Structure formats: structure tokens, C-alpha cells
Amino acid sequence: MKTTGKIIREKREKKGLLLRHISAELDIDTAILSKIERGERKATREQITKLADILELDKESLLIQYLSEKILYEIQDEDLGIQALKVAEKTIKYGVSKNK
Amino acid sequence: MKTTGKIIREKREKKGLLLRHISAELDIDTAILSKIERGERKATREQITKLADILELDKESLLIQYLSEKILYEIQDEDLGIQALKVAEKTIKYGVSKNK
DNA sequence: TTACATTTGACAATTATTGTCAAGTTAATA
DNA sequence: TATTAACTTGACAATAATTGTCAAATGTAA
Numbered sequence: 001m002k003t004t005g006k007i008i009r010e011k012r013e014k015k016g017l018l019l020r021h022i023s024a025e026l027d028i029d030t031a032i033l034s035k036i037e038r039g040e041r042k043a044t045r046e047q048i049t050k051l052a053d054i055l056e057l058d059k060e061s062l063l064i065q066y067l068s069e070k071i072l073y074e075i076q077d078e079d080l081g082i083q084a085l086k087v088a089e090k091t092i093k094y095g096v097s098k099n100k
Numbered sequence: 101m102k103t104t105g106k107i108i109r110e111k112r113e114k115k116g117l118l119l120r121h122i123s124a125e126l127d128i129d130t131a132i133l134s135k136i137e138r139g140e141r142k143a144t145r146e147q148i149t150k151l152a153d154i155l156e157l158d159k160e161s162l163l164i165q166y167l168s169e170k171i172l173y174e175i176q177d178e179d180l181g182i183q184a185l186k187v188a189e190k191t192i193k194y195g196v197s198k199n200k
Numbered sequence: 201t202t203a204c205a206t207t208t209g210a211c212a213a214t215t216a217t218t219g220t221c222a223a224g225t226t227a228a229t230a
Numbered sequence: 231t232a233t234t235a236a237c238t239t240g241a242c243a244a245t246a247a248t249t250g251t252c253a254a255a256t257g258t259a260a
Contacts, residue, residue, distance in 0.1 A: 001191075018204095018205065018206090019205070019206065020205080020206095028249085028250070028251090029250065029251055029252080030205085030206075030207090031206090031207075031208080031209095031250085031251075031252080032249075032250065032251090034205095034206060034207060034208090035207085035208090038207085040207095040208095041248090041249080042248085042249090044248095044249080060180060063178075063180050063184075064180050064183045064184050064187055065187065067174070067175055067178060067180060067181065067184035068184040068185070068187035068188040068191060069188075070174050070175075070184075071171050071174055071175065071184060071185065071188040072188050072191060072192065074167070074170050074171055074174060075167055075170075075171065075192075078163075078167060080160060080163050080164050080167060081167065081192065082189070082192055082193070083164045084163075084164050084166075084167030084168040084170075084171060085168070085171065085185060085188060085189050085192065086189070087164055087165065087168035088168040088169075088171040088172050088185060089182070089185050089186070089189070091101075091168060091172060092172065092175075092181065092182055092185065093182070118235090118236065118237090119236070119237065120236080120237095128218085128219070128220090129219065129220055129221080130236085130237075130238090131219085131220075131221080131237090131238075131239080131240095132218075132219065132220090134236095134237060134238060134239090135238085135239090138238085140238095140239095141217090141218080141219095142217085142218090144217090144218080201260100202259105202260085203258100203259090203260085204257105204258090204259090204260105205256100205257085205258085205259105206255105206256080206257075206258100207254105207255075207256070207257090208253100208254085208255070208256085209252105209253100209254090209255100210251105210252090210253095210254105211250100211251085211252090212249105212250080212251075212252095213248100213249080213250065213251090214247105214248080214249070214250080215246105215247085215248070215249085216245100216246085216247070216248080217244100217245080217246070217247080218243100218244080218245070218246085219242100219243080219244070219245085220241105220242085220243075220244090221240105221241090221242090221243095222239100222240100222241095223238105223239085223240090223241105224237105224238075224239070224240100225236100225237080225238065225239085226235105226236085226237075226238090227234100227235095227236090227237100228233105228234090228235090228236105229232100229233085229234090230231100230232090230233080230234095
């Protein structure tokens, strides 16, 4: 499975950068970045965009992956998750004016 | 637009029940229920299932609606929201083992 | 074994969510 | 119009979730 964390770790290692290099730029402890890369913690949206910049990853792709994980997190262990996803998709396509 | 709040309010009024009747059962202030019905606040998952019981609403349908709103809330004002939804859907269908 | 990178887990700080309360509207009607 | 009951509003308190630090533990290579 491709995950946000794995994408980040892979690219970081490919670039020969250490946790402390990146975490310094993000202004967080290495412990958190370690956890983010291993999927033990979620990054913030801001961290994702910074990481894309620092690691020269495609920002849109990374954000899509990140957001999809946030969505999945919301419906984890919900039997009706898939159906909720479909309703959400229809709603967003339909036109999101919640008036009336 | 059909929303969780509107479904609840409509059914409550159809039953001739007052905010204070329902909010007492939910053990919250009427102010919150009022806000939930008007979409100013989100309900908790527990409140949704209780509301379905109290108002004799179909629990699954109400939960699907509720969850879809939670999802949409996550991606509100995200340009890449729709794409994230699609990725989430694929992931969930594919098989959600995040191993390897 | 020393040195350095990473991981782990307890817990602190911060932020978001959920709630109360009291005062303000609204609408029906005495 | 004055009263009353239902609902709404907004300030703020309580609680819960998230995000962070730190120090010690683990792994790994020289």
C-alpha cells in the first residue's frame, strides 16, 4: 500500500536526508516525523505542503493522498463507510449549496 | 438539500415534539439540539443513533447521511476534495490492508 | 565501545469539539 | 399590548482529541 508516510520516507531516503534535517525545517521533533513516516501519527496539512516543497514531491498528489487518508480515518470501522463516501461524492458533484 | 439536521427537525415537528423533549432524552441543552437541527453544530455519532431511535428514523440512512457530512466537512474548501474522495473509495474497495 | 539515527512511550501543550447558561427573538393568544 | 412558551444566539466553560516535547531505549555501522 502506498501511504503518505511511505511516500515521504522513500523520498527522504532517496535524497539522503536525515529525520533531523527535515524535522528542523518543519520545526518539530524528529520523533513526530518518524511517527508520521511510519503512519503512527497524522501530519498537519501545513506539514504536508512543506514536505512537498522540501522533498520536491508533487504537491497535488501528496495532498490528495493525505486527504484521502483523513477521509478514511473518519469512516474507519464504520460499516456504512462506503455508502457514506458515495453520498458525499454525489453531494459534492451535484452542487454544494446547502440552502433551502 | 437534505441534511441530517433537516431530517431530524422535520420528523420531530411531524411528531409534534419539542426541542426540550428530545434534548432531555439526549441529555443536552435545547440550545445544542437547535443548533444541530439548523446545521450550526455537528451531532455526535451517539446522538445520531439515539435520535434515530427516539424519532423512529431509519438508523442506517441517518448514519449514512451523517457520515457523509463528516466527510464533506473534512474536505470543505479543498480544491482536491473530489479527487481525494475517489482515491479513498478506491482504497476502501481495493482492500484496506495497509501492510507492506 | 562509541557514535549517530531512529523509535518508543509517558506526558505536556495546544486546539477543536461539545456543552451550559442567560439573554434575546419570534409567534400565538389572552 | 402583555404574557407566555418555543426557539435562537453568543459568550464562555468543560471535555476530548490532536500535536508536541523529552528522555530513554533500540538498532547499526565503524
